[in-house]
Structure formats: C-alpha cells, structure tokens
Amino acid sequence: MSSLPVIVIGFLLGMLHATDADHVIAVSTIVSRQGNVRSAAAIGVLWGIGHTLTVFVVGGAIILFSLVIPPRLGLAMEFGVALMLILLGLFTLRGVSMWVRQNLFPAPDGSFPGHSHAALATVAHLHTHAHGDYVHIHVHGHGTDDHGHTPESTPQAWLDRKLSNLSAYQRMRPLIIGVVHGMAGSAAVALLILAQIREPLWGVVYLLLFGLGTIAGMMLITSVIALPFAYSVRRFPHLNIWMRLSAGLLSLGFGLYLAYHIGFVNGLFTPNPHWTPG
Numbered sequence: 001m002s003s004l005p006v007i008v009i010g011f012l013l014g015m016l017h018a019t020d021a022d023h024v025i026a027v028s029t030i031v032s033r034q035g036n037v038r039s040a041a042a043i044g045v046l047w048g049i050g051h052t053l054t055v056f057v058v059g060g061a062i063i064l065f066s067l068v069i070p071p072r073l074g075l076a077m078e079f080g081v082a083l084m085l086i087l088l089g090l091f092t093l094r095g096v097s098m099w100v101r102q103n104l105f106p107a108p109d110g111s112f113p114g115h116s117h118a119a120l121a122t123v124a125h126l127h128t129h130a131h132g133d134y135v136h137i138h139v140h141g142h143g144t145d146d147h148g149h150t151p152e153s154t155p156q157a158w159l160d161r162k163l164s165n166l167s168a169y170q171r172m173r174p175l176i177i178g179v180v181h182g183m184a185g186s187a188a189v190a191l192l193i194l195a196q197i198r199e200p201l202w203g204v205v206y207l208l209l210f211g212l213g214t215i216a217g218m219m220l221i222t223s224v225i226a227l228p229f230a231y232s233v234r235r236f237p238h239l240n241i242w243m244r245l246s247a248g249l250l251s252l253g254f255g256l257y258l259a260y261h262i263g264f265v266n267g268l269f270t271p272n273p274h275w276t277p278g
Helices: 003-017 021-031 037-065 071-104 117-121 155-163 166-196 200-235 237-265
Strands: 125-131 134-140
Touching: 003 200, 021 037, 021 071, 021 166, 021 200, 021 237, 037 166, 037 200, 071 166, 071 237, 200 237
Parallel strands: none
Antiparallel strands: 125 134
C-alpha cells in the first residue's frame, strides 16, 4: 500500500469517526456549559488528543505484537463509554437542576437562594454574568447590594478550591472522556489496518493520521455545536437552559441504551458474549 492512500484514508476516516453518535453526544453535553466557541473548540482538540493517545497505544500494540482483544474485554471497553455518557448526562442535569432551584423557585421568605432581599427590592430582572469561565443567570437588581453573592460562592469557585489547579482539572475532563472513547474504538481501527496494511510502519502511520483526523473533526464538531449555546447563554437564557436539559437527557438516555445493549444484547453480562468491533 502506497503512502498517499494511507494518508488520505487515515485522515478522512478519523474525521468520519469523530461524527459517531456517542462522540457527538458526549461533546454536546460538555460544550453545553461553554460560553464561547473558542473554549468549545479547545475541548474538542483535547478530547481528540485523549482519543488518539488510546487508539495509538492500544492499536499500535495490536499491530506490532499481533495482540487479540477477547470479546468480553472489547465489550467492557465499550461499556465504559456507556457509563461515561450516563455520568455526563447526570452531571449536566444536576447543573440544570441547580439553576432552576436558584432562579425559578423562591425561598419561603420570598427571596431566591443565594440572593439578597436588597437585590430583589430594586427593579429585578434576569441577569447573566461570568466569574472566570463560570457563566450563570439569576434575578438581579441595581441596588447597592445588587449581586447577592460573592464570586467565591459559585459552584465553579467551589470546584477551584477543591481541585486546587483549575487549568489542570479543566483539561482532564475532555482528555479522560477521549481516552475512554478511544478504548472502545481502538480495536476496530487496528483490525481494519491489519486487513489492509502489510507493513507495521504504515499501520502506525495510519493510526497517527487517523488520530489527527479525529482531532480535526472533533474541533470542528464542538465549534459548530457550541455556536447555539454560546449565542443563547446571554441573549436567550431560558432557551439555553432548555438546550442544556436536552443535551443532558440525550446523553443519559443514549448511555442507558448502550449499557443495556452491550450488557445484555451483546452479552457482556451473560456466559456467551459476542462482540464485533466497529
């Protein structure tokens, strides 16, 4: 096989791989919290890097050492993707629930959780603002005590205090998710290579180009998905929260479907598992 088909096929299939339903749903859930397209594109790149690392390491080992992944192990890797989608959906729905409680349901004294009476005593309206990269919406007035809480009391600030290094943990989330998805897809990629490429070196080149295509595809996909979220977060906050709710429910529902299908239809939790990489 010449180098040109390897380059073209590897890169294009990598971009196509980025459009798999579980990948799109996962990044949709993540970027639903982003307030700008640049941050979403960075998440797509980091997701793609995590995915590429796993595909390259596992796929390279299969090619170079002729390793064979047992069906139960292959199903277990795909089941990890289902669990990740379920967790992403639950985390997103938890964020939506917190927003609803803080902004739509007043406390018995008529105030909103985390917001002062003075702010509500003035002319109140829905207001969107950011603390660093944490964007949220609440009832807000223009009195002397119009904010209702300090920047240190936001969920993002709580995570910052608990995890100490904000940039590190922000990068870990999409990287870890990409790694998990790479575990589920690496065997299929490697088997495709073994069927078409005789030289191990070209197989490794294929893996690298496949990974670059996946990174580019995920960057484009996350940017496109983030556009409506970034546009609506300040202009149409209630629409934005419905979009986030939809993303969370879709991730949760698809994750539960995958978990059932992998666990019982494909037989991960049965005596006779059957697995077709893909």
